Each structure stands twice: as C-alpha cells, then as structure tokens.
Amino acid sequence: MRSLTVEGPASLRGRIRVPGDKSISHRALLLAALAEGNSTIRGLSRGEDVLHTSAAVASLGALVNHRTDEVTEVTGGLLREATQVIDVGNSGTGIRLLAGMVAALPFLTVLEGDSSLAGRPMGRVVRPLRQMGARIDGREDGEFPPLVVRGGGLHGIEYELPVPSAQVKGAILLAGLGADGPTVVHEPLPTRAHTEEMLARCGVEVSCDDLSVRLVPGPVSPFEMEVPGDPSQGAFWIVAACITPGSDVIVENLYTGPARVGYLDVLTRMGADLEIDRDSGDVRARSSDLRGTVVEPAEIPGLVDEIPALAVAAAVASGETRFAGVGELRVKESDRLEAIRTELGALGARVEAGGESLVVQGGRLRPASVRSHGDHRIAMAAVVAGLAADGVSVIEGWDCVATSYPGFEQDLEELR
C-alpha cells in the first residue's frame, strides 16, 4: 500500500483543469452503449471507477475505444449477455446504474465489486427494479453484491425514493427505457440531474419538475459530448486555496448544474473569497478567513461528496460548523463520518460524529499520520488538511485515489 507525504503550510497558485465529471462519465458510457451507432465522448474521467464501467459495457457487447487521452468512441446498440461476471471495482455508482440498465436487457448479468462495495446497500435499487419486473438476487436477498440480474419484460412504475439518491433515480430511469410504459420517480429532495440531462441529450422523452422525473420509453440516440470538469474534485483545490495563506487558484470548466455545487454556497457563507463564473464553470479561490456555519439536511444531497473537504474547511474556521442529516455518509466508500472523526481528529481537529450529524470545532491543524480508509475522498481531504498544517503529514493507503483522480499528485505539484 502506498502512502503520500505532504508538507505544510503550503500555498497553491495557478490554473487547473480537473478530470471529467465522474457521475456524467458513467452515464455517458452506459447511454452510448445503449444507443445504436457511434458516440464520441471527450474528457471522460479516466479514474478506475469509470474504467470499470467502460469494461462493463464492453463485456456486454459495446465497442469502446479510448482513442486518445481525451477522446473515447463507443459503438453501441448490439448488447448481449456477458459470458463472465462483471467487476465494477469500488464503484457504487457503477453497480447501481448498471443494475438498472441490465434490468431492461433480456438476459442474465452478474455484477460484483471489491470488498468495500460488498458491504454497501443495494436493496435501494433492487426493490424498485423488482417492482418493475426484474428478477434479481444477491447476498442477503439482494441487499449486498454480488447481484444476479435476469432482465427484460419490465413495466413502468411510479416510485417514491425513500432516500434522496441520484444513483437510485438513475437506475430506475435506465430500467424504464426498456419498460412497457412511462416511469415516474419522485424524490424527497433534489439530487444531481445527470441521468435526466443525458437522457434528454439522447432524444429520450423525459420531463422534470422540482422533485419528479417522468420518462417515456424510447430509443436512445448516439451523441457527441464534452464532459465538464468534476466539481467534486475541484472542491479539494478550492478548499485548499481558501485555507492556506497566499493561495490563489482558478479551477476551470466545472459542471455547475443542479444539486452539484452546493459546497460553493456553504464556503461563501463561511466567508470564502470565491469568484464563480457559472457559464464557463471557472471558480477562483483565494486565501480566506473562514467562520463556522450550519449545513441543513436539505442542502446535503447537493454537496454529499464534498463533506470531507468541507469538514477540513470547518476545522480551520472560527467557531463551530454543524452538518445535519448526514447519515448517508456512513454507507459511502467508507463510513465517512467515522473516517472524518478519527483522521481529522488525528490532525488536531475536535470532531463529533453521532447518528445523523457531524460537528467540527474550528482551530488549528497539526501534522499527523492518517489513514485513507480505502476511500479516495478521505485521502484527498487529508492532503488538503496536511497542506494547512505546519509540518509533514503522511496519508497511508493513498492508492485508492486512483478510483477517481489518478493525476491528483501531478496537479498538486503544478499548483505548489
């Protein structure tokens, strides 16, 4: 297992382009595989999670050509049963969206992942897909992977999501593409809209209001697209610039659509010096004096992946920051509430994590040796904390960062 050493305090300066958005990249591959014809995707994330989805659609019969570092070509439309188990690695998005997609395909698919994924809840996708008519099995009656999906013969449903989850919404909509009538999903809070945005781009009839999406089954057209930068990766540089003295960073071309950049509102409330251009997606962040805030449950789906980075910002802000309604963080790539409590605690922050809430008292960070918990976002948040601490910090279990941001170290070098 690799570790990464970081020395602080360090200032970050310059312009940076982060990898293509991971959520959009997964969906682009799945829809390109379903579409009859050739699609071209520029700027696809090349993290391991997305490469697993790319291999998955290839084993279902799509032709995928990562022609250059920038350009991926997919010929889709002729999908057939995979002869082997499909391994999605560490990716919760990969397995849940694929489960939805293959639920509509008239053959057997077996989906499995790594040991972390084996403990993540799948009942949330299995239940609605069974209601649509898919036959699905898995460990503990489909609660945990591997999942065995016998697809085809689906009916459209109207479904109320019990938890706000874009992965579950996406899985149901992808399954709905092959159903015998419309599918409607209602969500308790708005979640990222990438599935519906991508479906509309592919010519599928989808209509959305605030908390509902309705899809009419129909063919998926091939497409050309450029994947914008991943705001979840940009968050690490933006927080790092805010909390280290003398920093001035521009993160370029981020996706700024619905339910993805709530962290920019929270940082602004905390007093961050940000310039946000919502058209270009460029965000400039400079060293700032941050103060604590309260992040309400209704805000959480719009910043769910940025809480590790925001917790680091909170750890150096003045006063207390309270995140309410964050129970979902316990079932991410790690138990993120526990990981934040122990690792940010080792770095000198006072953190309480109980039930549905996370409370961070602002103060000073000190260097430490910390663990990634096998979770890319915990590892990258620890680097940000290490940049603000005075001395040398070590992040053990650094390898997991390759799941989403293989070029992170190089980008860090460029900004230092």
Ligand code: S3P
């Ligand atoms: C994602 C949705 C979120 C997020 C994940 C990506 C997606 O998960 O945490 O990293 O691409 O739909 P949930 O749907 O479980 O909230």
